[in-house]
Amino acid sequence: MPIKLLDFPVDIQARILNELAFTELFKFAQCSKKSGKKAKLAHTKELKLELNLSSSWIMIDNVMKIEAQKFRLGDERKVTGFQYFDDMRAAYYYENPTKMVSFWENRTNGLKTMFVHFSNLFECPTHSVRSDASVPATTFLLIVHKITSSQQEIKSLDIAAKSLVENNVRWILDKLTITEELTLGEKLSDDFGRNNQIRFDAKQIFIFNASWICPQNLAAMKNCVSIELDGTVLIGQDVVKFFEEWREGMYQNLEYFSLKSEKLKHDFTLPGFDKLEQGEQIYHKLVNNRHKIIRGYVSIWRNDGVEGRVRYDKNYREVQMLV
Secondary structure, three states: OOOOHHHOOHHHHHHHHHHOOHHHHHHHHOOOHHHHHHHHHHOHHHOOEEEEOOOOEEEEOOOEEEEEEEOOOOHHHOOOEEEEEOOEEEEEEEEEOOEEEEEEOOHHHHHHHHHHHHHHHHOOOEEEEEOOOOOEHHHHHHHHHHHHOOOOEEEEEEEOOEOOOHHHHHHHHHHOEEEEEEEEOOOOOOOHHHHOOOOOOOOEEEEOOOOOOOHHHHHOOOOOOEEEEEEEOOOHHHHHHHHHHHHOOOOOOOOEEEEEEOOOOOOOOOOOOOOOOOOOOEEEEEEOOEEEEEEOOEEEEOOOOOEEEEEEEOOOOEEEEEO
């Protein structure tokens, strides 16, 4: 005999919903607007959302994956029903108990619609957003606006979209504190770093098209664990100063550093070394769950006795350090 859950007192509903596995709660929340509201009794605000615009999926609490796909010939045989996401209807099927596939004419728009739907439904924070240069700027900015309407921090963020402009990037960096991983690949004007006070709070930073990075930006990364800068125009004097400050203890948390600059000369080195390359010795370690390796390095020492392994690759104009 079916149990009419919504006829029970609220406290009983809450107890039952909190006993459900998330996959069951997820399906319950999709049944109707009323059941969606009731799902919040199961402390859904404690869940976390992850959005990957590049690979077209949403992950809820590392359990439920919702993938957006474009409808293709033959997919109609897979469809098991239709789901409303606010005012939009999409065909779907379950590939397995923890993965739902939803079909859309435009995958990116479908993903945006589902993301807003689940954000409203569960009222939980977004922990990460992955993106790339193929994502329309309007879609990316709408998603960031949605996130900033309910939170000021996010763990991981890729700032990347088609036709994203400097004002957009500045607004995002002002509105959101990125705590774990920041990836920024937009091409910005060379004076962007000097003209803006940018906070670098993330433990791990990847910046491509980094011609705008200036010494004051490097100094703002003093609390980072991993720094990777590609396409800078920093000169040898800037890099020497960075290592002097590292020796003095300014970058206490730093474990990995990589800087590429077309302005570095082929014979770049640090004071006291003929060249920053020696032998075939290898050192490797995990830095923020990523495997880092350095070969043929020389050792430098921080004033407190910590060893830094440094190498300069003259072919790629890249300076690396692994601590």
